[in-house]
Amino acid sequence: MEIIKKVSAIFLILIATSCTELQQVVNQLPSGTTLGNEEIANGLKAALDKGIEKQVSKLTKTDGFYKNQLVKILLPEELQKVDNTLRDIGLGNLADEGLRVLNRAAEDAVSEATPIFVNAIKGMTFNDAKTILLGNDSAATDYLVKTTRTQLYDKFNPVIQSSFEKVGADKIWTSLINRYNAIPLTADVNPDLTDYVTGEALNGVYTMIAVEEREIRTKVSSRTTDLLRKVFSLQD
Structure with a gap:
């Protein structure tokens, strides 16, 4: 896949140009470490590849959000009453469609994430790599949050807005909210979602991403290659 080719190329460049810096990191690893520079770098690459390719790519598929209970997007808390009220009066199908278009918009947007993650990996120093390798169960995820969240927001937001327009979400939500606002004794709401x-x-x-990182760090059986087993044994 394209993500693997891009990330592999990035790490090859890093390995070729930054061996001195990497060696400094290797020297700080626990005694007894016998892995070479390239193995350590490739092990981290493989872990990031696996999390992004295996898990994030799932979110771009139809129902990637909508049928995944870990990430399914529900109405914001202040609008839960809209969903509940519509279901109470027999408009559950309308409420379901409203949720579905929210999740479809997210599925459309996630395709924008790959190049931003690639750039974050490209900018990773070997001190970052050491911190990730020997860090807690979410160190790699935390690194990506810190280095990509603002850029991802800027990419996702217009895609989600466009997706709403493409699938008619604005009309669906206008219909949903208008029906809710017409119910006696309810306070009118006009959300921008x-x-x-x-x-x-x-x-x-x-x-x-955190799901896959945690699996690799805590379950030896999830380290599906010799390289992953060798590199992540350093943090066991």
């Missing part, structure tokens, strides 16, 4: 869905989409991306 683009920012909310953007934030939830970002949370979903990082959640799925």
Whole structure:
């Protein structure tokens, strides 16, 4: 896949140009480490590849968000009453469609994440790599949050807005909210959900990366190659 080719090329460049810096990191690793510079760098590459390719790519598929209970986007808390009320009066199908278009917009946006993750990996120093390798169960995810969240937000937001327009989400939500506002004794609501869905989409991306990182760090059986087993044994 394209992500693997891009990330592999990036790490080859880093390895070729930054051996001195990497050696300094290797020297700080626990005594008894016998892995070479290239093995350590490639092990980290493989772990990041696996998290992004295996987990994040799932989110770009139809129902990648909508049928994944870890990341499914629900209405914001202040609008839960809209969903509940519509279901109570027999408009559950309308409520379901409203949720579906929110999740479809997120699925459209996640395709924008790959090049930004590639750039974050490209900018990773070997001190970053050491911190990730010997860090806690979410160190790699935390690094990506720190280095990509703002850029991803800026990419996701217009895609989500466009997706809303493409699938008619604005009309669906106008219909949903108007029906809700017509119910006696309810307070009118007029939400702008683009920012909310953007934030939830970002949370979903990082959640799925964290799932794979935790698996690799805590379960030897999830280290599916000799290289992953060797490199991540350093942090066991």
